[in-house]
Amino acid sequence: MLKYRTLSRSCHFFHPKSLSNNTLKSETTQELLQTLGFIRRSQAGLFQWLPLGLRSLNKLTDTIRNRMENDGEAIEVALSAISSKSLWQTTGRWNNSELFKFKDTKGKQYCLTATCEEDITDLMKNYITSYKDMPITVYQMTRKYRDEIRPRGGLLRGREFLMKDAYSFASNKEDAFISFQKLDDTYNKIFKDIKIPFVSAWADSGDIGGEFSKEFHLIHESGEDTLMSCKDCGDISTLDMSQSYPEKDGQYLGDVDCKYALTKNHSTLLCFYYPKDRHLNWNLALKVMDQDIDLTLRDKPNDHVLKVYQTDNEDIMFGKILRVMDCRLNSKSNFPDFPLKQYLKNNFGQIDDVSIVDAQENEICGKCEEGSLRSFKSIEVGHIFLLGNKYSKPLNVKFVDKENKSDTFVHMGCYGIGVSRLVGAVAELGRDSNGFRWPAIMAPYKVSICTGPNNEENLQRTKDVQLKLLEDSSMHFQNNILKQFNEKLGIGARIKLSHAMGIPLCIIVGSNNWPNVEIEVRGIRWGKKDQWRKELEKKGQELEWKCPENENGIEKHTVPIEHLAEVVGILLKDM
Known part of the structure; x- marks a missing residue:
């Protein structure tokens, strides 16, 4: 086995003739990582870790492991990268298009794990029987796989990546939130150990689900994410979770766009009206509707939503219709025609003066309603979720509580750091015209x-x-x-x-x-x-x-x- 001790012995991985001022300035971060012998791209989205890169990667994992065990009080495990179709079907996530799926010689179907909520819940089901077994947090640092259609950004978005994922289990909401806060604090310490500038922001829970979540970001102009920050109250949120108001309501006079949706029982047609040059924010729409929206229809065109509404209501004349008007609109805005010609006005409702579009820079912060917002690009490197019973219910993870009842579901949280992604992000953050500038704790050599x-x-x-x-x-x-x-x-x-x-x-x-x-x-x-x-x-x-x-x-x-x-x-x- 090759032991990386000196650059003179690593000539297989680096060629000095390839290093020039032009190379250092013009190459992308991914290309420079390859030129200098940190990684090697084998296929689109797949990378081999070479001696220099592996040294930095291992130092980072040691830093994370130290904090997880000492501050997060977590226990390390290592799950298989292969997961059964049946688990993912039980939680309703098997149809995810980003899963690598395959069959064994007997025809049984599996996937390579992109995340491990199903497998860790199924594992801990065997070891949690009583409230006395909790709270407990387990974690692992293993390879994950995602069938990215267009891998990009080198280590930032690959098909195979190293991830630290942790999962907490508690007997009630209060203890689950305490675990969430403890891991939130642990994550802050991890990023402070690395000494890189980072921010945390409230975020959308997305496909993982749960009651709420928080993301950790490195600020950099090359990032794919947009964060919004209030100059007064200091609140930082992802674009999905940021609410804003215009300086003056009802000033928009241009074309209006409309998106149709249905309540969960399909009894009410929801019509969201907003400026055509803005983007509907579903999290804000959900907030207005107190979460009563059938999100399975979110990406369907309006005519499809109308067809479902007409099919599920015997006489749409008596069906309910609710118009939700963004606060930027007024009566002089150019509204589109309403497609339904027959309806009872008594069944027609309207909600005004709410913000339902993505925030923009210099608008008023929706949290304090005083400060103005500024936006900046960032790279997401960590995400924590309070899951509640999202996975314990379908996978039937119950325990005997203090009252000796055995029908209570476990409360969960999950906590991820993209370890290999973080290496790529720090490389991007610290590089200049002369090459890389690693934090000492991550540098291949001090x-x-x-x-x-x-x-x-x-x-x-x-x-x-x-x-x-x-x-x-x-x-x-x-x-x-x-x-x-x-x-x-x-x-x-x-x-x-x-x-x-x-x-x-x-x-x-x-x-x-x-x-x-x-x-x-x-x-x-x-x-x-x-x-x-x-x-x-x-x-x-x-x-x-x-x-x-x-x-x-x-x-x-x-x-x-x-x-x-x-x-x-x-x-x-x-x-």
Whole structure:
């Protein structure tokens, strides 16, 4: 088995000739990850993890695992990637078009798991019999599969991905919500450990379902998601969940669009009217209707909805009709013709002054009704849900409660982090014209040691620097030092390669000022940006540590080798 120790031994995965200024600037993040030997695309949406990428991936999983077990109090399991059709049919999710489905030699049907609500619920059914067995949270970090029609964004949206998914089980709503809050707090700690800027936003539960959910996002212009934030109250929501109002109601004079829907019992035709240049927000429509909408007809055209309405009501003249008018409309707006010609006016109702379209920037926040909204693009990297009984009921997971009754269903929550997606998102977030800039906790190596040609003198100095770093056990430098490069590379090329790979600190060992060494800072200070300056002012003289100005804008430090470990530790603290 190949053990990745040095770049000189990884020539199978990286070719220095392919690295140029043009490459670093022009390639997409996915392409650059391949050029630098982090991953390799095998097919559309499928990637092989190479030594550098695997080091970053494993560091991330270790960080997540530590928080899940210590703060989330979760127990790790590992479920099969193959799931039975019968489970997904029981919960009504087998018809999902994104499932990879197949048959065995006996004709039995299966799918590759895209998510594990069915399987984990079926598993825990065997171990939860009493309220005394709860609350309990289990988690796993395994490969998941989604039959994406158009995989894109490299690691951001692939057909195979590594995911951390956790599931909580509780005996009542109160305990379920406590578990939800605990995992919410754990997720905040995970992202703070990585030191990347993130936000959490209330979100639509989507196909997973449940009472409510929350997403975790990295802010970046390349993201596919849109978040709305209020400048006054600070509320952040996904576009699906954001409600807004115009500065003045009823100012729209243009064409009006209409979407038909039915109540759950199909007794009432719902007519949602809104500006033609806006998009109907189903979550807001559901809120207006107190959730009484048949969402199975959501994507059906109006004529289909009308046909169902006419079929399910013997005489539509006596059928109920409810018009829901977006607050931006007025009597002078250009409304479309109403298709039904015969109906009783007494059965005709109307709801006015509600917002039922997606929010837009600079509109009034629907939560505080004072501040204006701003929008920004983001990359979703985590999602948590309070599921209630959505899966425990169909899969019949009951327990004996305190009153000795055995007909109570378990309350659940689920919590996901797209681990491989997070690697891709952080790569996108931190890259610049010189390559990647990883947080220290995710970087394949924390430091590199760059010297001139691999002669005896340089090899000995490299060894001396490594030994000095390893003396500081608190920084965990073991296996975190890149010290050997392809011997054909000069010192300048080695520094450039170290920077491109995103290693936070590059230690440069020259012959002119030895035993002083130079440290070039590549990492981003996501944490306290000026903390190192305070340490420099406090300890600079004692450690003989200097930070001269540099014309090229590269932050450099010089320090004698005997104080190297302490200075490196200070510099890495907030990266």
